[in-house]
Amino acid sequence: MSKYLTTIGEQIRKLREDQGLPLRKVAAKLDIDQSILSKIERGERNASKEQIIQIARIFEVEEKELLINYLSDRVLYDLIGEDLATDVLKVAEEKIKYFTKIRNGK
Amino acid sequence: MSKYLTTIGEQIRKLREDQGLPLRKVAAKLDIDQSILSKIERGERNASKEQIIQIARIFEVEEKELLINYLSDRVLYDLIGEDLATDVLKVAEEKIKYFTKIRNGK
DNA sequence: AATCATTTGGACAATATTTGACCAAATGTA
DNA sequence: TACATTTGGTCAAATATTGTCCAAATGATT
Numbered sequence: 001m002s003k004y005l006t007t008i009g010e011q012i013r014k015l016r017e018d019q020g021l022p023l024r025k026v027a028a029k030l031d032i033d034q035s036i037l038s039k040i041e042r043g044e045r046n047a048s049k050e051q052i053i054q055i056a057r058i059f060e061v062e063e064k065e066l067l068i069n070y071l072s073d074r075v076l077y078d079l080i081g082e083d084l085a086t087d088v089l090k091v092a093e094e095k096i097k098y099f100t101k102i103r104n105g106k
Numbered sequence: 107m108s109k110y111l112t113t114i115g116e117q118i119r120k121l122r123e124d125q126g127l128p129l130r131k132v133a134a135k136l137d138i139d140q141s142i143l144s145k146i147e148r149g150e151r152n153a154s155k156e157q158i159i160q161i162a163r164i165f166e167v168e169e170k171e172l173l174i175n176y177l178s179d180r181v182l183y184d185l186i187g188e189d190l191a192t193d194v195l196k197v198a199e200e201k202i203k204y205f206t207k208i209r210n211g212k
Numbered sequence: 213a214a215t216c217a218t219t220t221g222g223a224c225a226a227t228a229t230t231t232g233a234c235c236a237a238a239t240g241t242a
Numbered sequence: 243t244a245c246a247t248t249t250g251g252t253c254a255a256a257t258a259t260t261g262t263c264c265a266a267a268t269g270a271t272t
Contacts, residue, residue, distance in 0.1 A: 004197045005204050022247060033233055038248060045231080068190055072197040075181050079202075084174055089199050091110045091178040096191055098111050128218060139262055144219060151260080 008052070008070040013041040015059040029058055046074075114158070114176040119147040121165040135164055152180075 006014075016026055023034040023041075030037065030051055039045035047055070052070045056063040079085040112120075122132055129140040129147075136143065136157055145151035153161070158176045162169040185191040 005201060023249095024247075032231090034247085035234085035249070035251095036232060039250090042249085044250095048231090064190065067188075068193050068197055071185065071188065071190065071194040072201060074184050075194060075198040076201055078180050078184065079177065082173075082177065084170065084177065085202055086199070087174050088177040088181060089195055089202070091174055092181045093192070093195050095111060095178060095182055096185075096195070129220095130218075138260090140218085141220070141222095141263085142261060145221090148220085150221095154260090 004069050004072065007043055008073050009041045009043040011069055012055055026058060030054055110175050110178065113149055114179050115147045115149040117175055118161055132164060136160055
Protein backbone atom coordinates (compact mmCIF):
# COMPACT_ATOMS: atom_id res chain seq x y z
CA MET A 1 0.00 0.00 0.00
CA SER A 2 1.44 3.32 -1.04
CA LYS A 3 1.59 6.23 1.31
CA TYR A 4 0.41 8.56 -1.43
CA LEU A 5 -3.23 7.60 -1.71
CA THR A 6 -4.46 10.93 -0.51
CA THR A 7 -4.57 14.40 -1.97
CA ILE A 8 -1.82 16.90 -1.23
CA GLY A 9 -4.41 19.02 0.55
CA GLU A 10 -5.43 16.22 2.86
CA GLN A 11 -1.80 15.50 3.56
CA ILE A 12 -1.14 19.10 4.51
CA ARG A 13 -4.18 19.24 6.74
CA LYS A 14 -3.09 16.10 8.53
CA LEU A 15 0.40 17.48 9.09
CA ARG A 16 -1.04 20.68 10.48
CA GLU A 17 -3.58 19.05 12.74
CA ASP A 18 -1.06 16.53 14.04
CA GLN A 19 0.90 19.50 15.31
CA GLY A 20 -2.22 21.19 16.63
CA LEU A 21 -1.61 24.33 14.65
CA PRO A 22 -4.38 26.63 13.45
CA LEU A 23 -4.59 27.72 9.82
CA ARG A 24 -3.70 31.22 10.96
CA LYS A 25 -0.24 30.25 12.17
CA VAL A 26 0.75 28.17 9.18
CA ALA A 27 -0.73 30.65 6.74
CA ALA A 28 1.31 33.39 8.39
CA LYS A 29 4.51 31.44 7.77
CA LEU A 30 3.48 30.98 4.16
CA ASP A 31 2.59 34.64 3.99
CA ILE A 32 -0.89 34.05 2.69
CA ASP A 33 -4.34 34.51 4.15
CA GLN A 34 -5.71 31.71 6.29
CA SER A 35 -8.71 31.32 4.02
CA ILE A 36 -6.39 30.51 1.13
CA LEU A 37 -4.68 27.81 3.11
CA SER A 38 -8.06 26.43 4.09
CA LYS A 39 -8.94 26.23 0.44
CA ILE A 40 -5.66 24.59 -0.45
CA GLU A 41 -6.23 21.93 2.17
CA ARG A 42 -9.68 21.23 0.80
CA GLY A 43 -8.47 21.16 -2.79
CA GLU A 44 -10.43 24.25 -3.71
CA ARG A 45 -7.32 26.20 -4.58
CA ASN A 46 -3.98 25.15 -5.89
CA ALA A 47 -0.71 25.61 -4.05
CA SER A 48 2.39 26.72 -5.89
CA LYS A 49 5.43 24.52 -5.96
CA GLU A 50 7.25 27.05 -3.81
CA GLN A 51 4.50 26.86 -1.22
CA ILE A 52 4.75 23.09 -1.11
CA ILE A 53 8.46 23.37 -0.49
CA GLN A 54 7.89 25.85 2.31
CA ILE A 55 5.28 23.56 3.81
CA ALA A 56 7.76 20.70 3.81
CA ARG A 57 10.18 22.91 5.74
CA ILE A 58 7.52 24.07 8.19
CA PHE A 59 6.50 20.53 9.09
CA GLU A 60 9.96 19.09 8.68
CA VAL A 61 9.04 16.41 6.22
CA GLU A 62 10.84 15.36 3.05
CA GLU A 63 10.28 17.84 0.28
CA LYS A 64 10.21 14.93 -2.11
CA GLU A 65 7.34 13.26 -0.33
CA LEU A 66 5.11 16.30 -0.64
CA LEU A 67 6.20 17.12 -4.16
CA ILE A 68 5.35 13.69 -5.47
CA ASN A 69 1.89 13.92 -3.99
CA TYR A 70 1.47 17.48 -5.22
CA LEU A 71 2.60 16.81 -8.77
CA SER A 72 0.63 13.61 -9.12
CA ASP A 73 -2.49 15.52 -8.12
CA ARG A 74 -1.75 18.07 -10.81
CA VAL A 75 -1.26 15.37 -13.38
CA LEU A 76 -4.58 13.82 -12.46
CA TYR A 77 -6.22 17.19 -12.65
CA ASP A 78 -5.32 17.30 -16.36
CA LEU A 79 -7.09 14.00 -16.80
CA ILE A 80 -10.32 14.62 -14.95
CA GLY A 81 -13.17 12.98 -16.77
CA GLU A 82 -10.94 11.30 -19.35
CA ASP A 83 -11.56 7.62 -19.64
CA LEU A 84 -8.29 7.47 -21.55
CA ALA A 85 -6.49 8.49 -18.36
CA THR A 86 -4.76 5.20 -17.74
CA ASP A 87 -3.61 4.91 -21.34
CA VAL A 88 -2.39 8.48 -21.27
CA LEU A 89 -0.25 7.83 -18.20
CA LYS A 90 1.25 4.74 -19.77
CA VAL A 91 2.20 6.68 -22.87
CA ALA A 92 3.56 9.52 -20.77
CA GLU A 93 5.84 7.04 -19.02
CA GLU A 94 7.07 5.64 -22.30
CA LYS A 95 7.80 9.11 -23.56
CA ILE A 96 9.78 10.01 -20.48
CA LYS A 97 11.85 6.87 -20.77
CA TYR A 98 12.38 7.50 -24.43
CA PHE A 99 13.32 11.13 -24.16
CA THR A 100 15.66 10.70 -21.22
CA LYS A 101 17.35 7.91 -23.16
CA ILE A 102 17.76 10.27 -26.10
CA ARG A 103 19.13 12.99 -23.86
CA ASN A 104 21.74 10.63 -22.42
CA GLY A 105 23.18 10.08 -25.89
CA LYS A 106 21.01 7.63 -27.86
CA MET B 107 7.65 0.02 -30.06
CA SER B 108 4.79 2.38 -29.37
CA LYS B 109 3.39 4.64 -32.04
CA TYR B 110 3.20 7.52 -29.60
CA LEU B 111 6.85 8.43 -29.30
CA THR B 112 6.41 11.81 -30.90
CA THR B 113 4.79 15.04 -29.84
CA ILE B 114 1.22 15.83 -30.83
CA GLY B 115 2.56 18.72 -32.87
CA GLU B 116 4.88 16.50 -34.87
CA GLN B 117 2.07 14.08 -35.42
CA ILE B 118 -0.20 16.80 -36.74
CA ARG B 119 2.49 18.12 -39.05
CA LYS B 120 3.09 14.68 -40.42
CA LEU B 121 -0.60 14.15 -41.09
CA ARG B 122 -0.80 17.47 -42.85
CA GLU B 123 2.31 17.03 -44.96
CA ASP B 124 1.34 13.51 -45.91
CA GLN B 125 -1.73 15.02 -47.49
CA GLY B 126 0.27 17.82 -49.04
CA LEU B 127 -1.87 20.48 -47.42
CA PRO B 128 -0.57 23.95 -46.54
CA LEU B 129 -1.05 25.39 -43.06
CA ARG B 130 -3.45 27.87 -44.56
CA LYS B 131 -5.97 25.26 -45.60
CA VAL B 132 -5.98 23.30 -42.40
CA ALA B 133 -5.94 26.43 -40.29
CA ALA B 134 -9.00 27.66 -42.19
CA LYS B 135 -10.90 24.52 -41.30
CA LEU B 136 -9.92 25.01 -37.69
CA ASP B 137 -10.91 28.63 -37.94
CA ILE B 138 -7.60 29.92 -36.64
CA ASP B 139 -4.73 31.81 -38.19
CA GLN B 140 -2.12 29.79 -40.02
CA SER B 141 0.62 31.11 -37.76
CA ILE B 142 -1.12 29.61 -34.77
CA LEU B 143 -1.29 26.22 -36.41
CA SER B 144 2.38 26.54 -37.29
CA LYS B 145 3.10 27.18 -33.65
CA ILE B 146 0.96 24.28 -32.53
CA GLU B 147 2.83 21.95 -34.83
CA ARG B 148 6.13 23.14 -33.43
CA GLY B 149 4.97 22.90 -29.85
CA GLU B 150 5.17 26.62 -29.33
CA ARG B 151 1.47 26.94 -28.65
CA ASN B 152 -1.02 24.59 -27.16
CA ALA B 153 -4.02 23.22 -29.00
CA SER B 154 -7.34 22.89 -27.25
CA LYS B 155 -8.96 19.52 -26.87
CA GLU B 156 -11.69 20.64 -29.26
CA GLN B 157 -9.09 21.49 -31.87
CA ILE B 158 -7.50 18.08 -31.53
CA ILE B 159 -10.86 16.49 -32.10
CA GLN B 160 -11.42 18.62 -35.20
CA ILE B 161 -7.99 17.69 -36.47
CA ALA B 162 -8.80 14.02 -36.09
CA ARG B 163 -11.89 14.59 -38.22
CA ILE B 164 -10.01 16.58 -40.83
CA PHE B 165 -7.40 13.90 -41.34
CA GLU B 166 -9.79 11.04 -40.69
CA VAL B 167 -7.79 9.39 -37.96
CA GLU B 168 -8.99 7.98 -34.66
CA GLU B 169 -9.79 10.72 -32.20
CA LYS B 170 -8.45 8.48 -29.49
CA GLU B 171 -5.05 8.19 -31.11
CA LEU B 172 -4.57 11.94 -31.21
CA LEU B 173 -6.05 12.54 -27.78
CA ILE B 174 -3.72 10.10 -26.10
CA ASN B 175 -0.73 11.77 -27.67
CA TYR B 176 -2.10 15.21 -26.87
CA LEU B 177 -2.91 14.49 -23.25
CA SER B 178 0.34 12.69 -22.57
CA ASP B 179 2.18 15.73 -23.86
CA ARG B 180 0.22 17.90 -21.47
CA VAL B 181 1.00 15.61 -18.59
CA LEU B 182 4.68 15.73 -19.42
CA TYR B 183 4.50 19.49 -19.65
CA ASP B 184 3.58 19.60 -15.97
CA LEU B 185 6.68 17.60 -15.21
CA ILE B 186 9.28 19.48 -17.22
CA GLY B 187 12.51 19.61 -15.34
CA GLU B 188 11.31 17.37 -12.53
CA ASP B 189 13.58 14.47 -11.85
CA LEU B 190 10.73 13.04 -9.83
CA ALA B 191 8.75 12.70 -13.05
CA THR B 192 8.79 8.94 -13.21
CA ASP B 193 7.84 8.56 -9.57
CA VAL B 194 5.07 11.08 -10.03
CA LEU B 195 3.58 9.13 -12.91
CA LYS B 196 3.68 5.92 -10.95
CA VAL B 197 1.84 7.53 -8.06
CA ALA B 198 -0.65 9.11 -10.45
CA GLU B 199 -1.42 5.66 -11.83
CA GLU B 200 -1.91 4.24 -8.36
CA LYS B 201 -4.25 7.07 -7.49
CA ILE B 202 -6.32 6.55 -10.58
CA LYS B 203 -6.67 2.86 -9.87
CA TYR B 204 -7.53 3.60 -6.29
CA PHE B 205 -10.10 6.28 -6.97
CA THR B 206 -11.85 4.44 -9.76
CA LYS B 207 -12.06 1.44 -7.44
CA ILE B 208 -13.62 3.68 -4.79
CA ARG B 209 -16.07 5.10 -7.30
CA ASN B 210 -17.20 1.63 -8.35
CA GLY B 211 -18.27 0.87 -4.81
CA LYS B 212 -15.32 -0.05 -2.55
C1' DA C 213 17.17 35.98 -60.76
C1' DA C 214 12.29 36.77 -60.23
C1' DT C 215 8.06 35.34 -58.71
C1' DC C 216 4.86 33.15 -55.97
C1' DA C 217 3.44 30.13 -52.05
C1' DT C 218 4.35 28.72 -47.57
C1' DT C 219 6.07 29.12 -43.08
C1' DT C 220 7.69 31.58 -39.10
C1' DG C 221 8.33 35.37 -35.52
C1' DG C 222 6.80 39.04 -32.98
C1' DA C 223 3.72 42.84 -31.54
C1' DC C 224 -0.65 43.53 -30.02
C1' DA C 225 -5.53 43.29 -28.03
C1' DA C 226 -9.11 40.68 -25.93
C1' DT C 227 -10.32 37.24 -22.78
C1' DA C 228 -9.84 33.99 -19.24
C1' DT C 229 -7.58 32.20 -15.30
C1' DT C 230 -5.08 32.55 -11.10
C1' DT C 231 -3.79 34.58 -6.91
C1' DG C 232 -4.54 36.62 -2.78
C1' DA C 233 -6.84 40.16 0.51
C1' DC C 234 -10.68 40.97 2.98
C1' DC C 235 -14.58 40.28 5.63
C1' DA C 236 -18.76 38.10 7.22
C1' DA C 237 -20.94 33.85 8.34
C1' DA C 238 -20.54 29.32 10.17
C1' DT C 239 -18.60 26.09 13.15
C1' DG C 240 -16.13 24.44 17.12
C1' DT C 241 -14.65 24.82 21.97
C1' DA C 242 -14.14 26.37 26.72
C1' DT D 243 -21.83 33.38 26.30
C1' DA D 244 -17.43 34.33 24.65
C1' DC D 245 -13.56 33.18 22.04
C1' DA D 246 -10.91 30.83 18.38
C1' DT D 247 -10.98 28.66 14.14
C1' DT D 248 -12.62 27.58 9.71
C1' DT D 249 -15.19 28.46 5.55
C1' DG D 250 -17.59 30.98 1.65
C1' DG D 251 -17.93 34.65 -1.29
C1' DT D 252 -16.66 39.11 -3.51
C1' DC D 253 -13.28 41.85 -5.36
C1' DA D 254 -8.97 43.68 -7.63
C1' DA D 255 -4.46 42.83 -9.43
C1' DA D 256 -1.44 40.07 -11.79
C1' DT D 257 -0.57 36.60 -15.08
C1' DA D 258 -1.56 33.44 -18.77
C1' DT D 259 -3.91 32.13 -22.89
C1' DT D 260 -5.83 32.75 -27.34
C1' DG D 261 -6.00 34.60 -31.64
C1' DT D 262 -5.19 38.51 -35.35
C1' DC D 263 -2.26 40.78 -38.15
C1' DC D 264 1.58 41.62 -40.70
C1' DA D 265 6.35 41.49 -42.03
C1' DA D 266 10.34 38.67 -42.59
C1' DA D 267 12.25 34.30 -43.81
C1' DT D 268 12.28 30.21 -46.34
C1' DG D 269 11.15 27.18 -50.18
C1' DA D 270 9.68 25.98 -54.83
C1' DT D 271 8.98 27.03 -59.76
C1' DT D 272 9.99 29.05 -64.01
